[in-house]
Amino acid sequence: MTMTESNPATRNGVDTATLFATLDAVKAAPQAAKFQFRARNEWISGTHNRSTVDGFFGVGEERSHERTWVFDADHPAVLVGHDNGPTPVEFVLHALAACLTAGLANIAAARGVRLTEVRSTVTGDIDLNGILGLDPAVRNGYEQIAVRFTVKGEAPAEKLRQIVEQSRARSAVYDIITNQVPVTIDVETA
Amino acid sequence: MTMTESNPATRNGVDTATLFATLDAVKAAPQAAKFQFRARNEWISGTHNRSTVDGFFGVGEERSHERTWVFDADHPAVLVGHDNGPTPVEFVLHALAACLTAGLANIAAARGVRLTEVRSTVTGDIDLNGILGLDPAVRNGYEQIAVRFTVKGEAPAEKLRQIVEQSRARSAVYDIITNQVPVTIDVETA
Numbered sequence: 001m002t003m004t005e006s007n008p009a010t011r012n013g014v015d016t017a018t019l020f021a022t023l024d025a026v027k028a029a030p031q032a033a034k035f036q037f038r039a040r041n042e043w044i045s046g047t048h049n050r051s052t053v054d055g056f057f058g059v060g061e062e063r064s065h066e067r068t069w070v071f072d073a074d075h076p077a078v079l080v081g082h083d084n085g086p087t088p089v090e091f092v093l094h095a096l097a098a099c100l101t102a103g104l105a106n107i108a109a110a111r112g113v114r115l116t117e118v119r120s121t122v123t124g125d126i127d128l129n130g131i132l133g134l135d136p137a138v139r140n141g142y143e144q145i146a147v148r149f150t151v152k153g154e155a156p157a158e159k160l161r162q163i164v165e166q167s168r169a170r171s172a173v174y175d176i177i178t179n180q181v182p183v184t185i186d187v188e189t190a
Numbered sequence: 191m192t193m194t195e196s197n198p199a200t201r202n203g204v205d206t207a208t209l210f211a212t213l214d215a216v217k218a219a220p221q222a223a224k225f226q227f228r229a230r231n232e233w234i235s236g237t238h239n240r241s242t243v244d245g246f247f248g249v250g251e252e253r254s255h256e257r258t259w260v261f262d263a264d265h266p267a268v269l270v271g272h273d274n275g276p277t278p279v280e281f282v283l284h285a286l287a288a289c290l291t292a293g294l295a296n297i298a299a300a301r302g303v304r305l306t307e308v309r310s311t312v313t314g315d316i317d318l319n320g321i322l323g324l325d326p327a328v329r330n331g332y333e334q335i336a337v338r339f340t341v342k343g344e345a346p347a348e349k350l351r352q353i354v355e356q357s358r359a360r361s362a363v364y365d366i367i368t369n370q371v372p373v374t375i376d377v378e379t380a
Contacts, residue, residue, distance in 0.1 A: 013235030019270045026322055033318035037280045041287035043308035045203030046299075049291040051284035053276045058318075059268055066273040071261070071281075073288035078249055080209045080296070083256040086243045088289035088363045090227045091261075091281050094241035096373070097231035098263035099278035101239040103321075106270070109236075118233035128223035128248075131293075131360045132216055141365030147375045157379035164377045170321045173278045175331030177371050183286070183364060185337045187354045189347035 014109035032059045047081040048074040079128075089142065093122040095173045100147065103167035108153060113163060115153035122147050145177065204299035222249045237271040238264040269318075279332065283312040285363045290337065293357030298343060303353060305343035312337050335367065 009017050026033045035058040041051045054068040073088050075081025086094075097120045108115050124145045130138035151160045168174055199207045216223045225248040231241045244258040263278050265271025276284075287310045298305050314332040319325035341350045358364055 013238070015270060022270055023322055023324070026319065027324055030319055030325065033322065033324070035316050035318055037277060037283060037314045037316065039280060039283035039287055039312050041284070041291055041310045041312070043291050043295060043305070046295055047292035048203070049288050049308075051287055053280045053284065056266075056280075063266070063268065065266060065276065069276050071284050073284070073292070075292060076246075076253070076255060078253065080205060080212055081292075086255065086259050087227060088285040088292065089366070090229060090243045090246075091285035091288070092363060092366055093227060093229035094231070094243065094261050094263070095278040095281035095285065097229055097241055098239050098281070100375070101231055101233050102237035102263070102265060102271075102278065105233060105236055115233070118239075120231045121228060122231070123226055123228045126225050126227065126362060128225055129216065129220055130365075131362050132213055132223065133360060134213070134217055134223070135220065139365055139369070140360055141362045141369065142371045145371055145373045147373065149375065149377045151377055151379055160379045161377050164375065168375055170323060170330055172316060172321050172331045173282060174373060175329055176279070176282055177366055178373050179329070179331065180369060181332045181335055181367050183335045183337065183368050185290070185339065185354065185358055187339045187341055187351050189341055189350045
């Protein structure tokens with residue numbers, strides 16, 4: 001984890017000097033790594049609603065993204081919506097692809113591997129008999145998710161595969177999807 | 191589940207006639223409810239990458255959303271990124287809020303309850319000592335997620351709470367997050 005002179009400062013668009021300095025800073029002050037992320041959502045009509053993402057907490061203080069992002073979600077007409085945005089479950093697939101890909105770039109940079117191309121397709125199979133309440137044996141969520149990566153870079157295939165594997169092993173979204181996260185729901189009605 | 195004359199055709203922006211007809215159609219042909227959703231992701235630089243959401247499979251055939259959506263994800267500067275988009279884990283919070291809210295509107299409509307306002311804030315606590323590989327006792331993903339709803343409508347508070355509870359009980363994203371989904375990852379390197 002020590003940066004050496006042979007490492008260029010930036011690889012794969014990752015500032016490796018800052019990456020290693022961040023690791024060292026968190027090692028010295030583990031509390032800095034406690035983050036809270038947030039989304040605020042507002043119902044619009046039917047299955048159409050909109051989330052706003054801006055502030056978060058991390059490294060001991062309240063922070064803001066450089067922009068405020070707004071995302072609409074909806075159901076397509078075939079699911080009795082108006083297709084004003086992707087379905088919520090499609091955002092989950094995007095999150096998984098994005099998390100694995102970001103990790104891949106960081107890990108490759110840390111290992112001195114220059115990547116030239118990373119693409120992926122994520123598919124999720126879901127049987128809507130679950131959420132429609134028509135078959136108690138069918139779960140509500142995805143029955144399975146498949147990620148197919150194409151990874152090219154200046155390293156042997158085996159090394160590229162190991163980088164993907166390490167990204168999987170350290171992916172926040174992969175953990176959220178493949179393991180259990182406790183979720184509480186509170187409701188104010190006035 | 192039978193539409194009655196006392197139900198107006200649309201409530202909360204939900205076409206209840208079509209909603210009930212869809213339920214009846216799936217009851218008659220359960221295979222129609224087998225869907226596959228997808229996202230395609232392309233690495234840009236560092237932790238910045240971009241997903242495209244357009245086609246999906248459902249009701250027996252290949253389908254397209256009315257638009258193609260593109261979403262960027264990145265890490266903020268404090269996490270060695272360039273803040274070109276929300277973090278992947280923030281998209282997960284949006285997905286959860288969106289799924290619960292869409293369900294709420296559908297269920298309220300089915301139960302004859304007119305909603306006037308639905309807002310929510312979703313927070314996710316994460317200790318990045320996990321993904322940084324600095325503490326093997328810390329998980330990679332969220333340690334906990336909290337959803338706080340404000341729901342107003344033409345029904346007693348208890349009835350509104352029951353609608354939220356039914357939405358939770360039938361939410362695809364809630365299931366994905368709170369339970370385990372099998373994920374496979376394949377890698378092509380050439």
